[in-house]
Amino acid sequence: MKTLIKINENPNINMVGKIYEFIDPTKIYIPILTNTSFHKNDYVYKNNYYSDYISSISGYVSGSKKIFLNKKFVNALEITNDFKENSHIKRRKKKITNREELIDNLKRFCLFDLINKLDENKNNLIISCVDEEEYSINEFMRLSNNYDEILMTIDFLSKILKTKNITLAIKNTNAKSIKNVKSIIGSFPNIKIVLLPDNYLIGLKTNLCEFLNLKEDDSILFTTNEIYDLYTTSIKFKDITEKYVTISGDALTKSFLINVKLGTSLKEIIKKYCKIKEKEYNVYVNGYMQGVNVNKEDVIITKEINTIVINKNREDATECINCGACYKICPVNINPKRCYFNKVINPKCIGCGLCNYICPANIDLKKVVKGDMYEEKEN
Ligand code: SF4
Ligand code: SF4
Known part of the structure; x- marks a missing residue:
């Protein structure tokens, strides 16, 4: 493992501690990945799933649009909220006692990523409260606010x-979470708390296992928000219709965490909650270091999105000075400069963004190496 570094703080980012709530959007959008047919004014119930995506409200189909999801454009249904929260789904209430029952239950909520982690015969269970991106506070705030549910x-x-x-x-550095967890950890003597240095990529499974001196292939890793999803669906038997998203960046007067209905458009969140102090800015989905630069019109809050960064435009790139810093810092030993100038993607790239962060010439290396090219959608 290369030595992990701390990312320098951006003095222009002003993070407020308060959590905003936006759970009554006028419209939501549901990605439709199969050939399901819908007509205008069809009724959609809350908690119905369409190709693994939930309708977080009830209402009427009022249109469709292309949205940016997992690096490509897909069709999404536009649902106009009737604010009735009508749902006809009855969930099980019987306590889950074994792995098979847990998997069956998670299938009902389309939580396949969690199911894939439920390996048997592993000795180590690691719960990570690491927000890898410097200005994301989703994990830290989840543990601070729901520490009793998380530990349970x-x-x-x-x-x-x-x-x-x-x-x-x-x-x-997460003093509030540590204090809250320590206040009740005595009731859970089987859970050990380990404090981590505030280094970038410490939350990566390989790095975390190395730091904790645990074998990676004998360990299962969940984040605190994933544990909270397990709590909601498999202890409370409720659907997940909302999620935490950090909205931060140096083009904003303030950065904050928002609890938002799934399917809400980023444009509506920005209009209601953000004061942007710059005329020109860039929007990044899932962080500045690891995320993708997109058009805000195309972004819908889905389960895959944790962080939105709204930053001033990058300074123009200057000429490469052959300093070698991008190669020296790359955790997977790629030569980003070579990939950039030869215009080749390297599949080994983990998209960490360290090459961009370190480059004195401000060249957007990651965009080429990782293939994070954002194609404008076809009309
Ligand atoms: S983004 Fe890719 S190429 Fe750049 S440092 Fe990270 S792993 Fe290496
Ligand atoms: S860090 Fe930037 S300036 Fe230095 S070699 Fe890499 S691309 Fe060139």
């Missing part, structure tokens, strides 16, 4: 998976 669910999960060692990993 970790205990539940470790019994289901029969894991021997349970570690809750928190950055040593």
